[in-house]
Amino acid sequence: LPVKPAPLRMPSPHYPHWASLQADIEAHLKQTIPLKEPLEVFEPMLHLAFSAPRTTVPALCLAACELVGGHRQQAMAAASALLLNLANAHAHEHLTDGPMYGPNIELLTGDGIVPFGFELLARPDGPASASPERVLRVMIEISRAVGSVGLQDAQYVKKTLWDGGEEVQNVESMQRFVLEKRDGGLHACGAASGAILGGGSEDQIERLRNFGFHVGMMRGMLQMGFMEKHVQEERHLALKELQFFMDRDVHVISSFIY
């Protein structure tokens, strides 16, 4: 964990809040990912879950859950599923960077952790016992955010960008598209999922979805070196959504935009 102001590529919401949420998620995952024989199968699964760069998506899921009056435990399985899906996507995107366990193991490991993420949500000791309908809804949210209409689409367009050959005026709109589908979409999903599982109203869910979207855009823009005015614009839009929650304690969740 970072102990100093985090560099741009690290999640850097106001440290203590984010760290406390993230630490809870990681502790939960260490408890739930079985570590048993054959270690060649299980150890890389645990490793993979923690080797991807941390993102603010899972922590935002917990924060949104708490904001609507839920307990963070209610959103823990969704936060874990998000973390596992993102770890898998990262591992597969970087499969050729010299993986630690050999490409075959990394590949198969990723395949295991995606269904496992959904399993955490479905289990009777998870949130499904209290509200199966809300859990099913969150599964659809996650599938769309990481799948072919979300992250996967962004990865494809990013690949096209890297391969070059696009006109310069296209590059900026394509970068924005990548940000919207990837950083914006994933954070929107995290926040909406947390609100759904925390028992939020439809209004609260949609406000938090928008808030998450702008948080993601803002953070993605910072990473990609967008101009300050664009970043400020997203922060402003995010803040506007938070005003809906002014009768609540927005202390933790507003740390995601500062």
Added chain:
Amino acid sequence: LPVKPAPLRMPSPHYPHWASLQADIEAHLKQTIPLKEPLEVFEPMLHLAFSAPRTTVPALCLAACELVGGHRQQAMAAASALLLNLANAHAHEHLTDGPMYGPNIELLTGDGIVPFGFELLARPDGPASASPERVLRVMIEISRAVGSVGLQDAQYVKKTLWDGGEEVQNVESMQRFVLEKRDGGLHACGAASGAILGGGSEDQIERLRNFGFHVGMMRGMLQMGFMEKHVQEERHLALKELQFFMDRDVHVISSFIY
């Protein structure tokens, strides 16, 4: 589709029954996998779903559902999710065999279809509206069958076998382990999932789980060239489980062992 008696590596339950079930699943998938821009993302997803060798797992899921009195439509999303999970596992296992769309697209495509399989189960137009609890239970079944305690474990052990270095007496027990986790476990999951969604009792679900296990063992043994007596043994055990359903029409499901 095969029009002649299928070779050993193809599913070969009595042709008309299996073909009718399989055709329904494929028609369902063609309808539900979105085919839209960018075609570079969506077309390979459809291609991937249909490029893996067909297995009897999804069809068995429908047959089990009907045997316990359900309508095959109730098990369609589970059969589709199983097919997509197996297509992904196959694509990733054979990623180095010269994929059609380049390894990166194949890889990302696989990542998309696994969550999409769970989404099909979770959707309000799927079986979840009628019985969310049963759907959640099936998700856990599928996650375990394809994940690190199932198929993935088999793939790892198979890899070890191929790399050689095992004592001969170990090879046979390892082959059996692979069959149990892969063919046995997947068919057990398919049959149990169908029975769960068809509204089966716990007894019926467990009988069909055992039936599926022996169907898978039998078919795996045929593919791997096990001695006829071992195959007959599994067929016999499968038949024994079917006796539990003797007051029902076992015509279709018994075609899986002939």
